[in-house]
Amino acid sequence: MRELKDSYDIVVVGAGPGGSCSAYEAALNGAKTLLVEKSQEIGEPVRCAEAIPGLEDFNIKPSDEFVRSKVKGGYIFTPSGKRIKVSSDKATGYVVERKIFDKYLAIRAAKAGSKIMVKSTVVGLERDGDEWVVEIEYLGEIYKVRSKIVIAADGVESNIAEYAGLKAKKNPLEVCSCAEFEMVNVKLIDSEMLEFYFGNEIAKGGYAWIFPKGDCANVGLGVRDRKKKAINYLYDFLENELVKDRLKDATPIELKVGGAPVSGPIEKTYTDGLLVVGDAAGQISPLTGGGIYLAMDCGLMAGRVASEAIKNNDWSEDFLKKYEEMWKKKHFNMLMDHLKYRKILEKLNDEEIEELADVLGDSLEDIDLKKFAKKIIKRPSLLKYFKEIVF
Structure with a gap:
């Protein structure tokens, strides 16, 4: 491929919102960045409610x-x-319109300095010293590039994190x-x-x-x-x-x-020379299934930490754990709360859903937990599900 170089500071796998935001932030901060997307058109196929x-x-x-x-x-x-x-x-x-929005985010990354490969699939990832050798298949040819850091933003079916020894496969x-x-x-x-x-x-x-x-x-x-x-x-x-x-x-x-x-975040989202972002990391609400905002926000954090690692000439696990500390501080409690609520809701039969709606009333803003507890305590059929929340 004409513009493909032999080595990069950072290779981002997956040009969804999380990957493009990672590449944008990394390139903006001076890192030599490559964004790799398996589809021939960024934004396709659309898999969400947008x-x-x-x-x-x-x-x-x-x-x-x-x-x-x-x-x-x-x-x-x-x-x-x-x-x-x-x-x-x-x-x-x-x-x-995700087909346009995702492409907008990728264009923003390119304008910041990131290179992009489309219709390109990462088929291998091997450690060589303190760098990665990334194998990319493009139009039937295999290209090998070296990278100090890889950011895995390759979606729910993520293979990249698994290549690096992290447990990312979803049940x-x-x-x-x-x-x-x-x-x-x-x-x-x-x-x-x-x-x-x-x-x-x-x-x-x-x-x-x-x-x-x-x-x-x-x-x-x-x-x-x-x-x-x-x-x-x-x-x-x-x-x-x-x-x-x-x-x-x-x-x-x-x-x-x-x-x-919808099982919540994976156990660990970093290792030597690698970070995991978006659906691949389980950074998606277990309650609503919404993940665009989380992927973008965590992607920016990943790009920032990765570019700092390059500047500090240290992309070890100890340095890159900053990323997990950052995103967990902002989003982890919410994700775990949503997981808890999802597990409650899926136990309710339709009659109990109706009863819960009676408790909530006709209008719902931010739930006042104290008021909710006073109402739910009078509903024994529901209280058994909500004990952990209200007490």
Whole structure:
């Protein structure tokens, strides 16, 4: 490949939001950086519902180029159709066009100085002294490049961390299977509100959603059920009494499928000369399956620490552990809380979901734990699930 060099300071594997943000931050801080993406087009295939809070947190100005809808909150629906309005600062954000947004992030990394290889797959990773030899397959040819640090941002199926001896493989039972149609002619309740549907018949072990997306809407779900496929749950959801009148004229223009690891972060996200970011690291909410914001934020941290390591001529495990300390300080407690809540919710039957909705009321902002405890203590059927939280 004409522009491929023999060696780099940092090789980032995977040009999703986490990888591109890692490459951006590393290159911005002067590190010689290569970003490797296995797809022939960055942003493809799309595997998520495309919602993200707080672009401004990353000094990214929301643009009509990639923002399809602005979000001011959401509605949660029980199996019977009871509706709870969610309105808090944490519920605001955007629905983006991932095909464009991911490419925007990669372009930003390139403008900062990172080189990019597309349709390129890392097929091997070997230690040679205190550096890595990275084997990259491109158009049938194998290229070998040396790198002081590798950042593994290669998604839920991550192989890179495993190559380096870290335990990153996800338990299939802890991966939420997702299926989604992008549809036109969807009758939305509110073009600035997300919709979430819960129930064991609707989406066992997960939830269904309708997200506004400009002239379209993302209609999908995530489930943890090995007896019935996500796509079959989706077909059934389209005919559910709660939504079928609003979807009767809707037609799909795209089908998206994928998996979201919802077991929480992996045990360790660093070793000598290597960091793990995003879905590969389990940096995704076990409760909502949302991971774009986390991947971007942790990616920036990884790029920053990696570039500091290069400047200090020290990419040992002892130095790189700064990365894990940084992201855990900011996000770990939230991830573990979300894991706890997910495990509670998946135990509830539909009647208990309805009862929980009665406790929460018609509107939900930030939950006042003391008020919640006073209400839940009067509901013995629910208290057994929430003891750990309220006491």
